[in-house]
Amino acid sequence: MKNKFLFLGIAAALFIACESDDTSDIVINDNSVTTTNNTTGGGETPGETTVNLNGLYTENLTLDSDIEYIVTGPVLMADGTTLTIPAGMTIKAQPIGVNAYIAIQQGARINAVGSASEPIIFTSNATTPSSGDWGGLVLCGRAPINSTPDGSDDIATSEVGALGFGGNIPTDNSGNVEYVRIEYAGGAIDGNAELNGLSVYGVGTGTTIDYVQIFEGSDDGFEFFGGTVNASHLVVVNAEDDSIDWTEGYTGSLTDVYVQHGTSHDKAFECDGFNTDFSNEAGYFSAPTVTNVTIVGANDASEAIRLRAGTRFTFTNIVINDFDEGFDLDDADTGAGVVADDSNIIDVTFNNVTTTLKNDTGAAFIEADVISGVGNGTGTDIATWGAGWARGIN
Numbered sequence: 001m002k003n004k005f006l007f008l009g010i011a012a013a014l015f016i017a018c019e020s021d022d023t024s025d026i027v028i029n030d031n032s033v034t035t036t037n038n039t040t041g042g043g044e045t046p047g048e049t050t051v052n053l054n055g056l057y058t059e060n061l062t063l064d065s066d067i068e069y070i071v072t073g074p075v076l077m078a079d080g081t082t083l084t085i086p087a088g089m090t091i092k093a094q095p096i097g098v099n100a101y102i103a104i105q106q107g108a109r110i111n112a113v114g115s116a117s118e119p120i121i122f123t124s125n126a127t128t129p130s131s132g133d134w135g136g137l138v139l140c141g142r143a144p145i146n147s148t149p150d151g152s153d154d155i156a157t158s159e160v161g162a163l164g165f166g167g168n169i170p171t172d173n174s175g176n177v178e179y180v181r182i183e184y185a186g187g188a189i190d191g192n193a194e195l196n197g198l199s200v201y202g203v204g205t206g207t208t209i210d211y212v213q214i215f216e217g218s219d220d221g222f223e224f225f226g227g228t229v230n231a232s233h234l235v236v237v238n239a240e241d242d243s244i245d246w247t248e249g250y251t252g253s254l255t256d257v258y259v260q261h262g263t264s265h266d267k268a269f270e271c272d273g274f275n276t277d278f279s280n281e282a283g284y285f286s287a288p289t290v291t292n293v294t295i296v297g298a299n300d301a302s303e304a305i306r307l308r309a310g311t312r313f314t315f316t317n318i319v320i321n322d323f324d325e326g327f328d329l330d331d332a333d334t335g336a337g338v339v340a341d342d343s344n345i346i347d348v349t350f351n352n353v354t355t356t357l358k359n360d361t362g363a364a365f366i367e368a369d370v371i372s373g374v375g376n377g378t379g380t381d382i383a384t385w386g387a388g389w390a391r392g393i394n
Helices: 332-339
Strands: 034-036 049-057 068-077 082-085 090-093 097-104 109-113 120-124 134-140 175-183 188-190 198-201 208-215 222-225 231-237 244-247 253-260 269-272 289-308 314-330 344-360 371-374
Touching (some): 134 175
Parallel strands (some): 082 109, 134 198, 175 208, 198 222, 222 244, 231 253, 344 371
């Protein structure tokens, strides 16, 4: 997790636009370029048409399945607009790292609804794609975050693009993302300013995130910065950083999660109660519920799940395979949550896990105080719900 309050003068020149909490929207000319190679004459078929996407869009944008779209810079959907993407489309991004991404800003929505047979794919336009080729998809909502005072409408800003997020609308709606695969994302300016496959900033329960995969990303797969959104059927394969990350008072639910590590990886879950680069202004911690999870490790000396910075949690029906450590709990605030019975792990199966629970909190508790039902976890049925659209499953 990084400090989203980082502002780099050099980096600012890389972005076409940003949002501020005290200035009007900056309207950017649409720099899209359309190239059409049409043949003429009776009955002949038109050639390929390509449209480049970048800049701030102040009107609704509906993509056409007959057109190839290339993301060539930040694509920013303004307040009040909707980005609509038909099922089965593939949208490509120029391999220019963090300088190419799609952001649904506060008050905007995305309508990207695919199906198991026709998923929507965001991927790299490189001949030989690789992790970090582009930024990824960003959702910014007005749901509560704990880096601003509790109950306020104050906003924070994202670490890339200075996009506003947060507020006091738990039911805020940023749209629908269903049966979507995001490939080769996670571009970075440096180690402190990166994008994830799907960055979820202050997103509310009115938003649908269901059947979404992050494949071969260089940073985190999914990261939840506060908010209340309930996400389900999440797949992360070969993330080079953490697969699932939360911070800033995230209080939603994650249901049916499959994580598979590749050669290069960090944690399957790395979870913070608040942003330690800033402060817990609201005075509460992240406290999501996580149900039906299977984590497949790379059989190396690594941790599956790290819980820290006071996060509260309820994990239920978990399978963890091939790790040195299963759960690692850090710092006093996290330990206090366990002692208060605010945090629990229920029905978990450990396969080839050396240390099932590590207590680095300083609080006095034993494994049985936080974990119950060892051996009862069955995980998630990825073979059924991931069929037809998820990529790279072992």
